[in-house]
Amino acid sequence: MKIKKIFFMAVWVTAVVMSAILSGHAAGNKDKILDMTYAYDENTIYWPNASSFKLTVEFRGMTERGYWYAANFYSASEHGGTHADAPLHFAENGRTMDQIPIEEWIGPAVKIDVTSQCVRNRDYLLSVDDVKKWEQKHGRIPAGAWVIMYTGIGTRFYPDRKRVLGTDKTGLAALSELSFPAFSPESAEFLTKERKIKGIAIDTPSIDYGKSQDFQVHRIICGANKLGLENIANLDKLPVKGAMLYVIPMLIKGGTGAPARAFAILP
Numbered sequence: 290m291k292i293k294k295i296f297f298m299a300v301w302v303t304a305v306v307m308s309a310i311l312s313g314h315a316a317g318n319k320d321k322i323l324d325m326t327y328a329y330d331e332n333t334i335y336w337p338n339a340s341s342f343k344l345t346v347e348f349r350g351m352t353e354r355g356y357w358y359a360a361n362f363y364s365a366s367e368h369g370g371t372h373a374d375a376p377l378h379f380a381e382n383g384r385t386m387d388q389i390p391i392e393e394w395i396g397p398a399v400k401i402d403v404t405s406q407c408v409r410n411r412d413y414l415l416s417v418d419d420v421k422k423w424e425q426k427h428g429r430i431p432a433g434a435w436v437i438m439y440t441g442i443g444t445r446f447y448p449d450r451k452r453v454l455g456t457d458k459t460g461l462a463a464l465s466e467l468s469f470p471a472f473s474p475e476s477a478e479f480l481t482k483e484r485k486i487k488g489i490a491i492d493t494p495s496i497d498y499g500k501s502q503d504f505q506v507h508r509i510i511c512g513a514n515k516l517g518l519e520n521i522a523n524l525d526k527l528p529v530k531g532a533m534l535y536v537i538p539m540l541i542k543g544g545t546g547a548p549a550r551a552f553a554i555l556p
């Protein structure tokens with residue numbers, strides 16, 4: 290009796306697992322997940338005076354004992370490539386990466402398309418009006434949303450530094466020549482005060498535009514305890530609403546930001 294029971298349990302568990310796997314395939318899960326991350330390599334875009342991503346081989350080959358072994362060493366600034374910003378980045382007493390619970394990094398994706406404005410003006414600032422126009426068409430921004438500004442700059446040109454940053458100079462000399470669009474301080478105020486968002490994201494290297502000297506948008510977002518995501522990839526493939534954005538950053542204790550694997554589950 291007991292053995293029979295165990296046997297039926299085993300059959301039942303196998304059936305449940307198999308049907309979960311099969312339904313996953315049938316639903317075309319692969320087509321439903323959109324990777325929104327750039328891989329890290331020597332071309333990864335960093336702020337001109339930050340330390341770029343470096344990968345060096347620690348070991349690669351057959352060991353003396355006859356088995357294969359490969360391992361690399363890497364180093365980089367926190368803020369480069371597809372990466373998250375924690376509130377501490379621009380708020381003195383803000384939270385660090387490890388103080389943000391994982392569920393806070395997941396939320397409905399709201400994509401505001403301003404690509405045509407950014408073609409005409411690469412220093413374009415997203416206005417409160419752009420946000421309200423999106424809401425008129427698609428409804429109120431859902432609670433806990435990631436509000437994503439789709440400029441088209443990073444989406445089309447990443448990792449071409451000249452076309453993304455507006456300059457291919459490096460170091461401090463580049464700072465005065467930066468030119469790319471981003472959120473306006475007014476839109477950041479509106480989103481943090483009038484709506485309940487998780488954070489804001491953009492397909493450029495910064496939520497503040499290239500010409501910013503005082504990083505007002507970072508200060509507003511970080512000061513409001515909200516999150517940031519920069520250099521998000523594949524925005525052309527993300528629907529304007531209905532997707533769920535997952536931002537899964539490296540868990541750096543005390544971190545002000547971190548490389549993130551960003552992906553969306555499409556509706």
Ligand SMILES: [Zn+2]
Nearest residue numbers: 368373374546
């Ligand atoms: Zn950052």
